Amino acid sequence: MSPLSAVSTFPITLLFADGATRAIEAGAGQKLTDAAEAAGLSLLTDCANGQCGTCAAQCVSGSLAMDHYDRSVLPDEDRDDGAVLCCVSRVQGPCIVELPYDASDASADEPEPQMGRVHAVTQIAQDTVRLEVEVDDALHFLPGQYVRVRPQGEAQWRSYSMANASGQTRLVFYVRRVAGGMFSRWLETAAAPGAQMEVSAPRGSFFLRDEERPRLFVAGGTGLAPFLAMLRRIGDDATAAAAPTRLLVGVRSGAHLFAQEEIEALRTRLPGLQVSYASEEAVADGCHQGFATDLIDAVTLDPATRVYLCGPPPMVDAGRDAAVRAGIRRSDVLCERFA
Numbered sequence: 001m002s003p004l005s006a007v008s009t010f011p012i013t014l015l016f017a018d019g020a021t022r023a024i025e026a027g028a029g030q031k032l033t034d035a036a037e038a039a040g041l042s043l044l045t046d047c048a049n050g051q052c053g054t055c056a057a058q059c060v061s062g063s064l065a066m067d068h069y070d071r072s073v074l075p076d077e078d079r080d081d082g083a084v085l086c087c088v089s090r091v092q093g094p095c096i097v098e099l100p101y102d103a104s105d106a107s108a109d110e111p112e113p114q115m116g117r118v119h120a121v122t123q124i125a126q127d128t129v130r131l132e133v134e135v136d137d138a139l140h141f142l143p144g145q146y147v148r149v150r151p152q153g154e155a156q157w158r159s160y161s162m163a164n165a166s167g168q169t170r171l172v173f174y175v176r177r178v179a180g181g182m183f184s185r186w187l188e189t190a191a192a193p194g195a196q197m198e199v200s201a202p203r204g205s206f207f208l209r210d211e212e213r214p215r216l217f218v219a220g221g222t223g224l225a226p227f228l229a230m231l232r233r234i235g236d237d238a239t240a241a242a243a244p245t246r247l248l249v250g251v252r253s254g255a256h257l258f259a260q261e262e263i264e265a266l267r268t269r270l271p272g273l274q275v276s277y278a279s280e281e282a283v284a285d286g287c288h289q290g291f292a293t294d295l296i297d298a299v300t301l302d303p304a305t306r307v308y309l310c311g312p313p314p315m316v317d318a319g320r321d322a323a324v325r326a327g328i329r330r331s332d333v334l335c336e337r338f339a
């Protein structure tokens, strides 16, 4: 018997940015986030499946095994330097993990999830589904936020941004189906009207800031969803609606375009809104051929612009670089990564 196999739990030390240290115990193979939760700590996560990078941390001593994750979110060279994604990290021995936020950020209790029922599932474009879910208690959220959902019978949660206005019982999501994905498979095989799912409280820091300055929204694919909620909110306020807002929408092909009628309807309430589309292939009339982020270089940005980027990680990274090149301060760029 190896010395390690005789040990049932390992000591894990969590070092927080404010200097606070928490000592927890974890079983061999246990997820780091589960071990922390058992100790009353809620490590910060968004996707919870290695696709967004929110939970990145540094393993400064020992090592952690990692389940599947997106390598564009955590490049191999960062991994070699000890970077880990907490949500997919499994304990295999004693270790020390440095987290880039304060201990108080990991201590907040999250409200209990509520049950939701599928109202409708509609294929609205290639690989893209509009999912409507009915909940009992109206969901109040900041436009741009997301919830975690867990279909009945599934073990894992997935994150989706609300496209509807806050304060409603009918939630609208736009979901891109990916081959081999858990939620994507559930959408195809089980998501009929009445199917049940748990719906978390709203989460996330990618929400519309209440401020008088120009805005640039850049969406990749279903990364458009949070912007639809933001535009609805802007349309409710005449002063905000008159302020310059530019929306750049990027899709893989013309067949992937969706929600254009919704955007047109919003445009009638938003005199300050300008919309441009980009498509990598099968370009529709009036579309730029290429990426939405190419269009950032083509527009003149007021340096006071707040930039919001949402979509696949490479698009978000390219958009942030383009915004900084255009004279926007990095701290004025807000990002949400969907894989």
Ligand SMILES: Cc1cc2nc3c(=O)[nH]c(=O)nc-3n(C[C@H](O)[C@H](O)[C@H](O)COP(=O)(O)OP(=O)(O)OC[C@H]3O[C@@H](n4cnc5c(N)ncnc54)[C@H](O)[C@@H]3O)c2cc1C
Binding pocket: 046, 047, 048, 049, 051, 052, 068, 146, 158, 159, 160, 161, 162, 173, 174, 175, 176, 177, 178, 179, 180, 181, 182, 183, 184, 185, 204, 222, 223, 225, 226, 336, 337, 338, 339
């Ligand atoms: C804050 C946030 C908000 C989001 N909002 C939206 C939204 O509004 N709309 C939207 O479309 N998406 C959104 N996403 C992304 C979404 O949460 C899911 O990641 C996405 O829908 C894929 O989920 P899935 O269960 O179908 O696929 P997953 O099961 O997560 O699989 C993803 C990919 O990884 C592959 N994979 C999985 N496990 C393995 C493995 N062990 N080995 C090899 N490959 C594997 C799958 O084949 C698939 O290609 C959001 C993400 C975040 C973080």
Ligand code: FES
Binding pocket: 044, 045, 046, 047, 048, 049, 050, 051, 052, 053, 054, 055, 056, 073, 085, 086, 087, 088
């Ligand atoms: S929360 Fe871990 S990568 Fe998204």
